[in-house]
Amino acid sequence: MPIADRECRQIVVIGAGPAGAIAAALLKRHGHDVLIIERQQFPRFSIGESLLSHCLDFVEEAGMLGAVQAAGFQLKNGAAFACGEQYSAFDFGDTFSNGKPTTFQVQRADFDKLLADEAVRQGVEIRYRETLTAVDFAGENPVLDVQREDGSHYSVQAGFILDASGYGRVLPRLLDLEAPSDFPLRQAVFTHVEDHIDAPGFDREKILVTVHPTLRDVWFWSIPFSNGRCSVGVVASQERFKDKPADLDACLHAFINETPSLSRVLQHAVWDTPARTIGGYSANVKTLHGKGFALLGNAAEFLDPVFSSGVTIAMRSASMAAEVLHRQLQGENVDWESEFATPLKRGVDTFRAYVEGWYEGSFQDVIFYPGRSDDIGRMISSILAGYAWDERNPFVAEPKRRLRMLAEICASTGS
Numbered sequence: 078m079p080i081a082d083r084e085c086r087q088i089v090v091i092g093a094g095p096a097g098a099i100a101a102a103l104l105k106r107h108g109h110d111v112l113i114i115e116r117q118q119f120p121r122f123s124i125g126e127s128l129l130s131h132c133l134d135f136v137e138e139a140g141m142l143g144a145v146q147a148a149g150f151q152l153k154n155g156a157a158f159a160c161g162e163q164y165s166a167f168d169f170g171d172t173f174s175n176g177k178p179t180t181f182q183v184q185r186a187d188f189d190k191l192l193a194d195e196a197v198r199q200g201v202e203i204r205y206r207e208t209l210t211a212v213d214f215a216g217e218n219p220v221l222d223v224q225r226e227d228g229s230h231y232s233v234q235a236g237f238i239l240d241a242s243g244y245g246r247v248l249p250r251l252l253d254l255e256a257p258s259d260f261p262l263r264q265a266v267f268t269h270v271e272d273h274i275d276a277p278g279f280d281r282e283k284i285l286v287t288v289h290p291t292l293r294d295v296w297f298w299s300i301p302f303s304n305g306r307c308s309v310g311v312v313a314s315q316e317r318f319k320d321k322p323a324d325l326d327a328c329l330h331a332f333i334n335e336t337p338s339l340s341r342v343l344q345h346a347v348w349d350t351p352a353r354t355i356g357g358y359s360a361n362v363k364t365l366h367g368k369g370f371a372l373l374g375n376a377a378e379f380l381d382p383v384f385s386s387g388v389t390i391a392m393r394s395a396s397m398a399a400e401v402l403h404r405q406l407q408g409e410n411v412d413w414e415s416e417f418a419t420p421l422k423r424g425v426d427t428f429r430a431y432v433e434g435w436y437e438g439s440f441q442d443v444i445f446y447p448g449r450s451d452d453i454g455r456m457i458s459s460i461l462a463g464y465a466w467d468e469r470n471p472f473v474a475e476p477k478r479r480l481r482m483l484a485e486i487c488a489s490t491g492s
């Protein structure tokens with residue numbers, strides 16, 4: 078296409094998931110021109126159904142909270158953990174950071190479509206079923222190659238690109254920015270069931286994380302929805318799957334059958350949906366930004382699903398990037414490293430410390446410790462609610478040291 082005819086847009090966002098929809102809406106609210114290229118048609122399935130309170134702060138900032146609250150999603154007020162007869166619950170209404178007391182458990186197909194529709198309502202343009210295939214950074218502004226559903230291509234020149242392509246990791250792949258994750262290869266197998274849960278004490282307003290009775294690194298999620306259905310999944314390192322059936326439904330059942338407390342919860346479930354799997358999802362990058370682009374959400378780094386932090390990190394990165402980019406477009410000199418990457422990574426590193434502690438066992442000891450003080454419970458609840466950037470919280474300011482100290486106390490008092 079001759080350069081004179083080429084479409085020029087101020088901001089192009091790759092992907093209309095939570096990171097893309099929130100970033101696009103925030104920039105549009107500042108008056109900028111935003112185009113989202115999304116390769117799928119929404120609604121589309123996505124995993125990541127248990128939200129943290131902190132992500133609603135960004136939904137609110139983007140002017141979408143009313144729509145999310147009106148959508149009838151399952152209210153969520155905390156997180157519960159079970160291991161054998163041990164049970165421990167954390168309440169998002171009683172946290173150190175005093176954030177939002179409740180959030181939601183959502184079918185992501187509906188939730189992501191709602192956010193994307195809200196972004197469109199605010200003036201963002203989304204082109205569905207179009208795929209970003211290449212980017213040329215040789216000129217003053219990047220030029221994107223977009224493939225339409227019929228196989229034809231066109232190019233768009235962008236003032237700035239926000240890559241919110243999730244597991245697509247478009248710019249990390251194209252620009253050789255991928256870096257190995259610190260976490261071993263793990264795999265999840267999951268499905269949705271008609272749950273019929275009537276177990277005494279089961280709390281539909283919390284995600285239930287159940288630890289396998291003998292393998293502490295194997296855990297399950299149960300995330301009830303508001304329509305009587307529940308998302309159920311198992312996470313384990315790949316070697317734990319070796320003695321399990323190759324058939325995904327049989328594999329999930331085999332893990333659950335080894336875990337009596339969860340089998341009891343799900344005893345009346347109707348297994349009407351074929352299980353799916355996703356593996357090797359933890360990922361990292363060499364940099365979060367470069368000339369003319371920044372990486373958001375999973376396109377940058379994904380840690381681990383255990384504390385349901387993915388959507389919150391995605392939205393936080395969207396909000397921070399939108400703010401820096403807005404100032405840049407206003408003509409300010411901005412420093413993406415100190416104003417975006419470094420502060421974003423601080424909270425991600427907090428989550429990382431607790432994820433490491435979970436798999437190594439020390440954070441599980443803390444979670445199931447029966448003598449937990451109210452103050453410590455509030456500080457941990459804060460992190461579980463997503464407030465991992467609140468450095469007034471000692472468990473955020475010094476996560477590793479605090480966790481080590483607490484684990485030693487739990488061990489020495491013989492929990």
Ligand SMILES: Cc1cc2nc3c(=O)[nH]c(=O)nc-3n(C[C@H](O)[C@H](O)[C@H](O)COP(=O)(O)OP(=O)(O)OC[C@H]3O[C@@H](n4cnc5c(N)ncnc54)[C@H](O)[C@@H]3O)c2cc1C
Pocket residue numbers: 091092093094095096097114115116117123124125126127128129207208209210241242243244245246247265355358373374375376379381382384385386387388389391
């Ligand atoms: C097993 C598991 C369980 C999880 N559970 C939770 C949970 O309970 N809570 C939670 O918060 N998080 C959870 N997560 C993490 C969560 O799935 C992600 O962190 C979250 O979806 C990231 O949002 P995003 O906007 O960055 O990317 P996505 O939601 O993946 O959106 C990216 C979009 O980009 C589009 N795209 C990709 N490539 C291209 C391209 N080339 N051109 C155009 N468009 C493109 C895709 O179609 C997609 O719609 C879990 C993850 C796993 C693996």
